[in-house]
Amino acid sequence: SQTIHQWPATLVQPVGSPLSLECTVEGTSNPNLYWYRQAAGRGLQLLFYSVGIGQISSEVPQNLSASRPQDRQFILSSKKLLLSDSGFYLCASQTTLNYGYTFGSGTRLTVV
Amino acid sequence: AQTVTQSQPEMSVQEAETVTLSCTYDTSENNYYLFWYKQPPSRQMILVIRQEAYKQQNATENRFSVNFQKAAKSFSLKISDSQLGDTAMYFCAFMKDSNYQLIWGAGTKLIIKP
Numbered sequence: 001s002q003t004i005h006q007w008p009a010t011l012v013q014p015v016g017s018p019l020s021l022e023c024t025v026e027g028t029s030n031p032n033l034y035w036y037r038q039a040a041g042r043g044l045q046l047l048f049y050s051v052g053i054g055q056i057s058s059e060v061p062q063n064l065s066a067s068r069p070q071d072r073q074f075i076l077s078s079k080k081l082l083l084s085d086s087g088f089y090l091c092a093s094q095t096t097l098n099y100g101y102t103f104g105s106g107t108r109l110t111v112v
Numbered sequence: 113a114q115t116v117t118q119s120q121p122e123m124s125v126q127e128a129e130t131v132t133l134s135c136t137y138d139t140s141e142n143n144y145y146l147f148w149y150k151q152p153p154s155r156q157m158i159l160v161i162r163q164e165a166y167k168q169q170n171a172t173e174n175r176f177s178v179n180f181q182k183a184a185k186s187f188s189l190k191i192s193d194s195q196l197g198d199t200a201m202y203f204c205a206f207m208k209d210s211n212y213q214l215i216w217g218a219g220t221k222l223i224i225k226p
Contacts, residue, residue, distance in 0.1 A: 032212050038155075041201075041221075042218070042219075043203065043216050043217065043218045043219050044203070044216045046213070049213065088155060090157060092157075094212055100147060100159045100162055101157075101159070101214060102159075103156065103157035103158075105154075105155075105156050106155050106156070108155075
């Protein structure tokens with residue numbers, strides 16, 4: 001079975017600082033990868049998804065970006081964080097075997 | 113476009129009771145998949161149960177079962193003998209057969225009281 005490693009678990013960053021969240025996948029190859037954001041007590045908002053190395057699709061215009069330098073590595077970045085970037089960020093992986101998603105444990109980002 | 117609706121923002125039941133969470137969806141697709149995910153206070157998203165639209169038999173996983181009504185576009189989750197550890201947000205989600213992206217409901221907060 002696949003495992004998603006996501007770090008850091010918690011992050012407090014000042015406004016205007018850069019961001020890099022990393023997600024790595026074990027136990028599968030060529031997965032579809034997803035970045036979601038979740039506000040407190042709310043549902044999931046899809047930010048980016050990737051079907052392969054270097055292939056990124058953006059769902060929401062924002063100051064965030066994503067990259068997939070390796071098959072099982074997915075990175076969420078920002079050059080300058082905004083207060084509105086605060087939230088809970090989840091990475092998810094999907095293979096074609098069962099069509100479900102496997103999620104990482106998430107990163108709680110607070111921009112101050 | 114597909115939409116998923118969870119009409120119950122919050123529910124509360126006593127431990128050991130049975131509870132049903134509702135989910136409806138809107139689609140013109142014939143082949144698709146439906147999911148229930150659980151998000152406990154730790155915020156880890158966990159797949160609870162999955163249903164293929166072409167299967168008439170309702171999916172079951174131990175104490176969790178679904179009532180899938182394709183014509184009515186309804187996909188409810190039943191939790192039997194509820195336990196304190198079932199306290200969580202529950203999300204219903206839809207996926208087209210031709211597209212691997214999940215469409216999410218807004219979630220139902222379930223509280224199991226001792």
